[in-house]
Amino acid sequence: MMKRKIEELFIKFLMLVATVIVVGSFFLIVGTIVSKGLPHMSLDMITKTPGGGFYIGKEGGVLNAIIGSLYVAGGATLLGLLISIPVAIYLNMYLSGKNVIANAIRLAFDVLFGIPSIVYGAFGFLIMVYFGIRTSLLGGIIAVTLLVIPILVRTLDEVIRTVPHELRDAALSLGATRWEAAKVVLRQIKPGIFTAILLSFGRAIGDVAAVLFTAGFSDNIPTSLHEPAATLPLAIFFQLSSAVEEVQGRAYASALILTVVVLLITVLSEILVKKFSKHKI
Amino acid sequence: MHRFRLFKDKFFSKLMLVLTLASVSLLVIIGLGLYLRSSPLLHQHSWIQLLTSSKWRPLKGLFGFYPFIMGTIWVTAVSIIIALPLCILTAFYLVEYVPPGLRRILIPFINLLAGIPPVVYGVWGVLFIIPLIQNKIAPHFVEFSTGYSVLAGGIVLAVMIFPLIVSIVIEVLRTIPQELKDASLSLGATKWETIKKVLFRKALPGIIAASVLAISRAFGETIAVLMVCGNNADVPHSIFDPGYPLPALIANNYGEMMSVPLYDSALMFAALLLFVIILLFNLLSRLILARLERKLAA
Numbered sequence: 001m002m003k004r005k006i007e008e009l010f011i012k013f014l015m016l017v018a019t020v021i022v023v024g025s026f027f028l029i030v031g032t033i034v035s036k037g038l039p040h041m042s043l044d045m046i047t048k049t050p051g052g053g054f055y056i057g058k059e060g061g062v063l064n065a066i067i068g069s070l071y072v073a074g075g076a077t078l079l080g081l082l083i084s085i086p087v088a089i090y091l092n093m094y095l096s097g098k099n100v101i102a103n104a105i106r107l108a109f110d111v112l113f114g115i116p117s118i119v120y121g122a123f124g125f126l127i128m129v130y131f132g133i134r135t136s137l138l139g140g141i142i143a144v145t146l147l148v149i150p151i152l153v154r155t156l157d158e159v160i161r162t163v164p165h166e167l168r169d170a171a172l173s174l175g176a177t178r179w180e181a182a183k184v185v186l187r188q189i190k191p192g193i194f195t196a197i198l199l200s201f202g203r204a205i206g207d208v209a210a211v212l213f214t215a216g217f218s219d220n221i222p223t224s225l226h227e228p229a230a231t232l233p234l235a236i237f238f239q240l241s242s243a244v245e246e247v248q249g250r251a252y253a254s255a256l257i258l259t260v261v262v263l264l265i266t267v268l269s270e271i272l273v274k275k276f277s278k279h280k281i
Numbered sequence: 282m283h284r285f286r287l288f289k290d291k292f293f294s295k296l297m298l299v300l301t302l303a304s305v306s307l308l309v310i311i312g313l314g315l316y317l318r319s320s321p322l323l324h325q326h327s328w329i330q331l332l333t334s335s336k337w338r339p340l341k342g343l344f345g346f347y348p349f350i351m352g353t354i355w356v357t358a359v360s361i362i363i364a365l366p367l368c369i370l371t372a373f374y375l376v377e378y379v380p381p382g383l384r385r386i387l388i389p390f391i392n393l394l395a396g397i398p399p400v401v402y403g404v405w406g407v408l409f410i411i412p413l414i415q416n417k418i419a420p421h422f423v424e425f426s427t428g429y430s431v432l433a434g435g436i437v438l439a440v441m442i443f444p445l446i447v448s449i450v451i452e453v454l455r456t457i458p459q460e461l462k463d464a465s466l467s468l469g470a471t472k473w474e475t476i477k478k479v480l481f482r483k484a485l486p487g488i489i490a491a492s493v494l495a496i497s498r499a500f501g502e503t504i505a506v507l508m509v510c511g512n513n514a515d516v517p518h519s520i521f522d523p524g525y526p527l528p529a530l531i532a533n534n535y536g537e538m539m540s541v542p543l544y545d546s547a548l549m550f551a552a553l554l555l556f557v558i559i560l561l562f563n564l565l566s567r568l569i570l571a572r573l574e575r576k577l578a579a
Contacts, residue, residue: 008473015378018370022447023387025440026394029405036408083300090297107567108305114494114563115311115556116501118528122552123311125535126318149304177290206398209503209528213535233400237504240404255404259397266396270389 030259037256040249046257050219050250062254065235067221071137072211072231073204076144077197080152083145085186085193088156093168093182106157113150118209120147125213138225140215147210148200155199159192160185191272198269206262208233232258312556319550322543331550337514344547346554351516352431352524356506357499359435359520364442365492371443372450373476388451395444403508406437411509414521423521429511432520437505442495449494449570453487454480456577490569497562501555503528527551 045061095102124143133139163185171181186193208231216228217238232254239251322331322344334345371391375384414436415428457480465475481488511523512533531548539545 004471004474008471011473012374012378015370015374018367019374019379019387021367022371022443023390025443026390026397028409029394029397029401029440032405032409033401036404083304086293086297087301087304090294090301094294094297103571105301105305107564107571108308110567111560111563112304112308114497114567115559116498116503116528118501118503118531119311119315119552119556119559122531122549123314126314126549146307149307153304177286179290179293180286182293202396206396206400208398208400209532212504212532233398233504236400236404237508240407240508251404252408255401259401262396262398262401263393266393267389270392 030263033252033255033259037252037254037259040253041256042253045250045253049221062230062232062235062250062257064219064221065230065232065254066257068137068215068218068229069205069232071222071229072140072144072215073201075137075141076148076204077152077200079141079145080148080200081193081197084149084152084156084196087153088160089182089186091153091157092160093178093185106154109150109153109157113154115150116209117147117207118212120144121210121213124210128214134226135214135216135228136226137215137222137229139213140211140229140231141225143210143214144204144207147207148204151200151203152196155196156189156193159189159195162192163188195269195272198265198272202262202265202269205231205265206233206258208237308560312553312560315549315553315556319546319553322546322550325543335516339541339544339547342543344543344550346527346551348514348516349525349527349530349551350554352510353500353526353528355431355517355520355524356434356438356510356526357496359431360438360442360499361492361496363435363439364446364495367439368443368446368491369450369488372447372454373480375447376451376454377472377476377480388448391444391447394440395448399441399502399505400508402437402441403505406433406505406509410436419521423519426521427511427523429509429523430521431510431517431524434506434510434524434526435520437509438499438502441502441505442498445498446491446495449491450484450488453484453491453573456487456573457483486569487573490566490573493562493566493569497559497566500562501528501559503532507532527555531555 042061044059046066047063048060049064050060050062091102091105095105121143124139124146127142128134128139133142167188168181168185171184172178176184211231211234215231215234217230217234218228219230220227222229236251236254236258239247239254242248242251325342326344331344331346332350333347334343335347336343336345337348375387379387410433411428413428414430414433415426418432419426419428419430461479461483462475465479466472470478506526507529510526510529512525512529513523514525515522517524531551534544534548537544
């Protein structure tokens, strides 16, 4: 009897320790980034482009990378939406719910979701070579679009599935075509679309491996789709390996900016997701 | 009017079908594209030679992927060995012991962990894990270590896959009917005995699926690993040795790959390897999870 009690207590203690480690690691990471990044934060960081070369120049900030990241993440999310909204509608409105084909397509997107961004980056690079596009904002957007399509489709599909079937059936029984019924459903899931946008944007803005081959890097803010563009994660990665202390400091401050932005996006989408998701594994 | 509406319906139906097929066929196109691009290398060397040779001298046309494959396996193994027990314990604790109010506070933090970008994990690894290993851990085991090692990569990756494993195991545990727990508890089993003998057995397929998914995630993670692993093209012999996983190889050499013959083929071959392995792992775990979900629905 005693032995069972002790075992119970021991395991409970282990579980507590494990939970503290897992949850605590979040605070450890954020704490490290904040304590290292905060001393190097300044208004210049977010209002100026780097002066005298981003790798050695001690002046300026990372405005070029911030804008570049917004362009890449925004462009990719927009393009991704144009593709994934129709796909999600097709899966739910045109193929009926328990369709084998629909489920096979869902499986394919689940698998695509698991493909690492470095593979999307390499593939994006192949596309660029094939079409003769040079490393540019456009190339980055293409690669990241491929990366976010599975995220968008999975989220939108999940959201559309929470819309009651009766709504669709009512629209159809009133003589609406499937496309007209789809428009009714789309109106219902507006907040869900917003969630999908946030998730996709958050993933896109933080990703390095997909833009590494495709977007290039530049100290300037890109003015056209064909110019190379810096992104924030890539700027962090490059600046961190610099020997100049100020530049390293900029990397820490950039990491802080990126973390804050991404965490805000995640919190916002968490709140929205709560309203929608049920049992998605 | 009527015909126009029907036409619109048909038109959009076809358009959506095309978009759906196009995006799904990405799976095939990516594989095919990478294969075609790596075929020049495959013409000159056999698969077995590429996978088992340790000689990596791109300038001499020698491409042996063995060190990188071993690097990937070492780092992934370390991360899973660290993460799996911690995550399973955490998931059971959160579902079975923690009161619902506290659980609602804790789980969002685990989800936030999933939102942190890989490069930030990398920075954290460089600032926190590397010094920790260099000054505190390694001196107990080896004479000298820079800290940039398989262990560092494994720890950073482990933290990255925490949220993935914990969230899936929690979902799986929630699908287990309350009656089953009640039956065990009413027979006099302690909570832990119920977990060990009833819940764990029930959740095992889900835990396996979560692990496989986590392995494939760790396999493909690039930038965070690249920043802390040391990137030395030798087969690691201990966790304090530097390692050079496949994704890091691709990311590190994209700059020079167009100037050395066959180099781009070799890097695309590395991407193809990653793609195929991760595809299979994902398929496997998704099929297990889909079966669990169907069971839940039934």
